[in-house]
Amino acid sequence: STNLSSLYTSGQFALSIEIFPPKTAEGDAALRQALQEFSTYNPAFVSCTYGAGGSTRSRTLDWCREIIDRVGVAPTAHFTCVGSNSDELIEWLGQAWQLGVRNIMALRGDVPQGETEFKAVEGGFSHARQLVELIRKEFPEMGIGVAGYPEKHPEAASLETDIAFLKEKITAGGHAVFTQLFYDNETFYRYWEMCLKQGIDAPIIPGVMPITEYSRVKRIVEISGTKVPAELLEQLEAAHLRDDKAAQLEIGIEYSVQQCQDLIDHGVPGLHFYVLNKAHATSQILQSLGLKNSEITTG
Numbered sequence: 678s679t680n681l682s683s684l685y686t687s688g689q690f691a692l693s694i695e696i697f698p699p700k701t702a703e704g705d706a707a708l709r710q711a712l713q714e715f716s717t718y719n720p721a722f723v724s725c726t727y728g729a730g731g732s733t734r735s736r737t738l739d740w741c742r743e744i745i746d747r748v749g750v751a752p753t754a755h756f757t758c759v760g761s762n763s764d765e766l767i768e769w770l771g772q773a774w775q776l777g778v779r780n781i782m783a784l785r786g787d788v789p790q791g792e793t794e795f796k797a798v799e800g801g802f803s804h805a806r807q808l809v810e811l812i813r814k815e816f817p818e819m820g821i822g823v824a825g826y827p828e829k830h831p832e833a834a835s836l837e838t839d840i841a842f843l844k845e846k847i848t849a850g851g852h853a854v855f856t857q858l859f860y861d862n863e864t865f866y867r868y869w870e871m872c873l874k875q876g877i878d879a880p881i882i883p884g885v886m887p888i889t890e891y892s893r894v895k896r897i898v899e900i901s902g903t904k905v906p907a908e909l910l911e912q913l914e915a916a917h918l919r920d921d922k923a924a925q926l927e928i929g930i931e932y933s934v935q936q937c938q939d940l941i942d943h944g945v946p947g948l949h950f951y952v953l954n955k956a957h958a959t960s961q962i963l964q965s966l967g968l969k970n971s972e973i974t975t976g
């Protein structure tokens with residue numbers, strides 16, 4: 678089965694899809710259907726997030742199992758350092774291994790709401806690098822993905838220091854970098870170049886989130902400060918003011934198709950889609966791109 682340690686080395690483009698564990702039975706049913714639809718695009722893997730505060734501990738693994746059983750695709754389980762000491766981290770990783778999970782997205786996790794800095798639990802970790810080291814030592818055959826931030830992690834003093842810490846995660850055993858979402862490709866290309874210059878030799882896979890409506894993009898900009906091209910934002914806002922939902926979706930999809938095509942033309946090793954459990958927009962984008970996993974060779 679697909680392992681992140683070798684997935685990107687063949688020069689073959691790899692499509693991946695990220696889902697999250699739903700909170701309701703309707704959400705579960707909708708996600709099962711979305712997964713069926715995605716399977717027609719032959720993703721190299723489907724990843725499932727781990728809830729903030731460690732809240733979806735077992736749900737993440739349940740969905741990894743669903744991805745194996747129902748979609749027949751390799752799962753990647755996201756995992757964070759939040760709320761677990763190293764024994765508990767090892768126990769969860771052991772469960773994941775037993776279920777057939779062979780790839781972990783190794784993360785630190787976010788600072789809990791209302792707090793100002795990340796605090797490790799007793800006997801636990803304060804940096805994702807330590808989780809990477811633990812996985813490498815205890816589960817040497819596990820594939821490991823790590824997070825990268827083209828617009829800098831919010832807590833980092835500078836993009837340079839952030840990339841230096843990213844390099845530590847790769848040196849510790851990370852196999853591939855998956856980026857935070859962005860809408861301005863130039864930002865990604867600059868980041869890619871900086872990472873290469875600093876000697877990061879792992880593949881860097883851009884994370885993309887299809888735009889479906891103005892209000893969502895506006896929220897993302899407000900929360901994370903992600904740069905969105907002014908012209909795109911203006912077009913979306915105009916459609917929003919006309920209360921034209923179909924136009925917003927159309928503008929968003931068209932933009933995503935262009936964004937993804939430009940990334941592919943620049944030879945990215947793959948695309949990681951933040952699909953928010955919705956199949957429609959992503960399906961349309963993949964269709965427009967003519968994206969079937971095996972059909973692209975990266976530059």
Ligand code: FAD
Binds near residue numbers: 782825856858
């Ligand atoms: P780290 O790599 O530890 O970095 C965190 C901060 O610490 C950075 O500012 C970094 O520069 C700094 N730093 C690193 N090492 C050191 C050091 N030695 N000394 C001082 N400073 C240091 N969150 C979830 O809760 N669940 C998920 O499923 C999830 N999935 C994600 C998937 C992707 C692809 C991405 C990009 C993010 C995801 N996140 C998820 C969010 C992530 O947990 C947060 O962004 C978190 O704040 C940082 O995690 P990290 O793994 O990048 O941390």
